[in-house]
Amino acid sequence: MERAAFLDRLAEYGGLARKTLLARLPEGEPARHLYQPMRDFCARSGKGIRPALLIASCRAFGGALNDALPSAAALELLHNAFLIHDDIQDQSETRRGVPCLHAELGVPLAINVGDAMMANAFRMLWDNIALLGPGTAARVLDEFDHLTSESLEGQALELGWIRDNALDVGPADYLRMTLKKTCWYSFIHPCRIGALIARGGGDLDSFNEFGFLLGAAFQIRDDILNLVGSEDRYGKEILGDLYEGKRTLMLARLAGALDGRDHARLTRFLATPRGARKEAEVVWVFDAMKRHDCIAYARTAADRLVEGAKAAFPTAFAGAAGEDRDFIAHLLDYMVEREA
Template sequence: MNNINEIVASVQKQPETFEEYLISYAEQVGELVNSYIPEGTHPDMERYLYKPLLAYSKNGGKRHRPLICFAACQAVGGDMPRATSAAAAIEHFHTAALIHDDIADEAELRRGEPCMHLTEGIGLAINAGDLALSLVNGTVMNDPLLDDATKVRVVTELVNMTQHTIEGQALDIGWARDGRYDITPEDYLVMATHKTAHYSGAVPLAVGAIIGGGTEAEIEALRNYGLDTGLAFQIQDDLLNLIGSEESMKKDFRNDITEGKRTLIVVHALQNSPDRDRLIEILSSKEKDPAVLAEAVAIMEESGSVEYARNYAENLTSIAKNRLTDMVKPSPSRDLLVSMADWFVNRLK
């Protein structure tokens, strides 16, 4: 693996757009994140725990959480290497959340590969997710670059982030278990903000700013920006799962319908579609037939729900972008974070 310092140095050379930032550095940051996964003291620990977790983490996504943590640190004039452990910690939390989420949803694929609970069994998958969770606070507490006060503040952020995510997950799972179709868009926004926006936007940005020595005003401005764009990120993912052209080439395309997820598009359609009963029937049946999934999408489009969600996300990112430019001084890193909002909107079109 490349030297960690070399990876950090390369990421400091920021491209002009957020998309280029992701494309340029996802692989290097993935190596950095994986460098924090330890090795077992017994061969079978490797076989049943560390290797499955490492393999899962290597099949990573765009690594936007650690990358925006780095950008926030630099946006307030901080030293990016000091944010390395926190950036990795948040990505390990993401890994744990996905492993456990897939078990709860009885999902089959993650990033085009069979879910860990299918390849390793539910027990070992839960255990691997627990290991990833243990790496979150430990990674920060063991960082020699951070002083004790900063460690305590960052870990407090991570603990609160964990609680928020679990609260959102409880709503998501509970609604599905109880066959709840009375969920409103307002309910969805509470769930998605807790389940996704805190750990996918708010906390990576706030933690980066804390480690970078930002003012309280800068930290809160970046946190609020992360809440808004993190929520837009989730709405965007929900849309792409239904109508994204790239997603349509994947085997898990439209699996949100199969899993009966209460996305913003779905809950809006349940309130506004004359075909509500048929939509509930499809959402309740774990349907996989592409024709039936397409029928569900047509119901959502005809009720204006796809357009409603798209507009909601676009408005969120537009307002968030204006607030950020008002509160954080100009810099290439701030411009990169502004570009993140633009990237979200462009992917929705």
């Protein structure tokens, strides 16, 4: 598949999920403080990698587009709900190049918009009972239950580390947290749910390894982009993760590489509350990461994870065929080439 055809299909599937989503979101009152910001946030949503992966998985296994759309829309909506709460939790300032919802609307109303998006996402899944029959619908619900639990557990791990100022988060801890927070809902379950809708059952665990490897690579690259991407391209404030004290693979690597006074300085930095972290210290951490090749280390780790995902692909997608299978294969290259 050519890059242009891949991008066309990504835009098509992402756009279809967004259209389905917007058609099912409420439009009424209260508009200004609830439904309008909800619709605006969803209309501005990203590339739609998650719904596109779900739709492509369904079609690659012979399923129908229309059977996948409500689940794809629900997943994208849940993702958007996570982003809104995540930005509050991380005290982020910008998202997709514009101020975060809580910066526009205040924290109380932004929490409420996220809650309503989560409730609407679950609501969309109930429509699967009529669309797919109660048996398959219940299995899709189980998949969503698992992906939601894992994501919120991963979020608790990450926020707990920041809260406790954990200083011993190693690469294995980081990968376990990423599996929970990112991989299940963004990569593993989209494949599982797509295949489930297409086949009405069968072994879904074959997607787990593939999705974990791809998801971990994605998250590491996302964390690298926060450090080295331009703000314009990334859509979030640069070095925000450092101000936030976010435990990334680069930080885990740096903590292991520093000793003596430098290690004490990093410890003091992490113990400082977010609001009190000084730019000079943030820049010192960033420079130390470069000096100790932490970013190169993380880049290599991400590359190897993608290689692992490529190796796992034929087994995971055994029995899949056609352009949608090619689309997913191309997604792997897209991940490698994503600028970071």
